[in-house]
Amino acid sequence: MSVPGRARGLVAAAVVIAGLALTAVVGAQSADRPTVQGIRFENNWPDSVTVTALVQNAEEIESATFLYAVLPEGAITREPAEIQSGDVTRVTAEFPTREPMIWIPAGADFEWRWEFRYESGDTYETDSQIWRYEDPRFEWESLHEGVLEVAYYQDRGVAEQMLREGLEALEEIAPFLGLDELIPMKVYVWANSDDARQVERIESESFEESVITGGTRVLADLVHIYTPSRWVVRHELTHVLTKLAGEGPYGDLPAWLDEGMATIAEGDWLDRRGGALQYAINNDLVLSLRSMESPSNRPGFVDIFYGQSAAVVLFLLTEYGTERMNDLFQAFKEGQSVNDALTSVYGLDREGLDNAWRASVGLPPREQEEDRSTRIEDDVIGGPEVADADDSPGEGDSESQAEAGAAQAREDGDRQAAQQSAEGSDTQDALPEQVEVSRSEDEIAERVAEIERRQDQRRQRPVFEVAEPFPWEYPLIGIAGALVLLSGLMLARVLAPRRD
Template sequence: MASHICSLRKGINTSMYRKKTWPRWNLDNRRQGLGGILLRAGAIALILALVVNLSAAPACAQTQLQVTSRQQSYVFSESLKFVIEAKGEEPIVEAILFYGLEGSRLVRRIYPRFTPGLQVHIEHTEELESGQFPPGVKIVSWWRLRAEDGTVLETEPATFEYADDNQNWHLLSGQQADLFWYGNNEAKAKELLERADEVIVRLQQEMGVSLERRVRIYVYNSERDMRRALSRRSAGYDEMVTTLGVSMGENTLLLLGSHPDASLTIAHELSHIVVKLATKNPYTDLPRWLDEGLAMYAEGQLPADNQRALERAIKEDKLISLRSMTSYSGQASQVDLFYGQAYSVVAFMLKEYGPAKMRELLQVFAEGTLQEDALQRVYGFGLAELENRWRASLGLGPRRRAVSIVASASPTVEATRSPVETRHTCSSSFGALLLPCFLALMLSMRAKRLRRVG
């Protein structure tokens, strides 16, 4: 009986509870229904605003920018000139010029001055330093124009070859190289090309690398002709030093073909190209004493001027500090000694420790390893110990004093991405999107507040 009464009371209490709370439950549902309606209304308003905005897009896209003329030209080793003419339905207010070497990620960004308007003529002349770009490279450029309403036009890239047009070049093609020459001595040109092919094959085998691009060799008949293509250091330096050859970029070689040592110079400069390929990395360059030493060794016998300078420095114990030879010499009076000493150090390393160790050293440098760490890893000692061992092989004691060499700074270039395609872009009205979003947010907050009541 007691249990029955207890059950009955539970049933009565439950029934009474349901009866009292039913109206409240119904009211909450009505409130939630109102909030849902408000949320749906806000969403519909947002969708309608987007539809209206999208339907208005064609009107914005009607603002067109059109390029009516575009030119690029150059004066070798003096300047580059870029010209563009364009028109639009809205005033053109900004222009950006991009240019750089084809295949390079380094690109110049330039903001030329011009008068904004519906029709514009914009040009920019870039002054060049002598030897800034090697002959034969391809230069790519493109423009980005912006109208007052935000419409943007980016042009397709245009490419042209930057050639030394001061000479009437002829072309000879070998197995590994293309040789450009002018004048009447075709037999000499063929001899140099044959030498180049032989050296490239030998160096690739010794270094364990393969050239991905053909080498371009420009043979000049005089110092005067070649000077326009070379970088200048100083008036005094250029007057005292004759440049027999120079490697530029990854695969270009300039050669003074009229010099008796032209055949040796080809081996020297091709060594730079192959060694650079073998040690290429984004972190560090090869020390100059090693790079030039390998190039001098590739020539074969040390030239007489370098030999005399080296012997004199050994006799007087005035050898250049090996650490200061990490960069190029800025003193014309030390050039012969610099190259002679670099040859001597590399010859010592090859004779004492063998070619296999040298190849291993180049592989370690290819990983971006610093000079001291690379030597320690391969030979078990650093630069100072290498210098003392080399000096001992010459009959000299440990180095007591150094002759410093000043290195010249390199120019920097602003980097940016390369273009992919021509495209028009149009700015949309931010307010048209913001208003319905704001209304939807307010309606949502109102609905939440109604649900919290009671």
């Protein structure tokens, strides 16, 4: 059915009018929303950042909040803003960057936006944007290649070396960790450790040890270099990879695995750590794998820790191959414990791997000392042998007597242990042999009788005795005698004849 021309014209006019009306409504709604005309970040290095925004259509705004999150994995932080009304409303927020609990490292990118709340309770958020927080004391430049960015302010040649060495390390180490895709990474290079003094976290306990290695990974995608060298950038970028490959929801990787892989990435690590490691092997001073789950800061053991960590990781790669190492990092990524991950991948627990590596360098298995801290010499008194003794108590009292015997045995055992400790190491060495000696039935019966005798002595009178009545008669007699003497003296004075 055809539509007459007049009708078609009316329909077209109606569509145009509806479109204009919709545009007017949308325009009115947009006009009512706050509009951020300008934004300024003021870097109050190194303590805070102040953000100021000029906002139009802010008459009905009741409050404003600055929302930001440090990328790539930071949680959203809300910072209340101050509103200053005028021809153009000024909104200002300040957030800390260098506090013990809140630290934003130089070079961090963070995503930010404003949230405005109206008097009606409705809220409006601006679009998210990215801003990079940098050390404002220097003019930073950047080099980019692949997934890696190197920021520098002084020597371009050094930055080019950092970029080249970093890319090589990523290419070499990623296959060991099973990483097919890498995230973008940033390296910020300071010319020396003095320039970097205000960069570290406030009251940081780790900065001094960071200077030892020349740098540190500060975020999942960000590395700081304080003393530029090829091995430092390779080491620290490997920490970005190990975190990406192995850190799960329940904690960090064991330090020996994390630092061992990073030390291997240095390439020439034996030149720095090999001497200390060989000395430790020659004198059986190597660390236990259990103690190496946290980094060692003990003087004289730092080089041993790094060298041994690298040696253990190399042992796993050499003996079991790259695929097993991939599986190990995946196990940690899934949240398995150290023992569970090692057992599921290699069939060795922590101690098993420790001894396997020791054997590979010619050391005997680590001795497992028996824990005798809960062994009591006289525990046998309360055991079945007492119940079978001729002089043992009857069935009705057996439970209470056994408890009393055990308590007395513990008391005597503690006293004997203290005496043996005072006598010297020879007596201590003989103690385990005494513990193993069994007693004859006569000795047991004699011991039980002694315990019963002591218990009876304890029951003869209460622990706290009632004191005897105070002998009040003695002080009263003394007072009475004094009064009689005083009365006699006064009477004698009265009766004495006066002399004219």
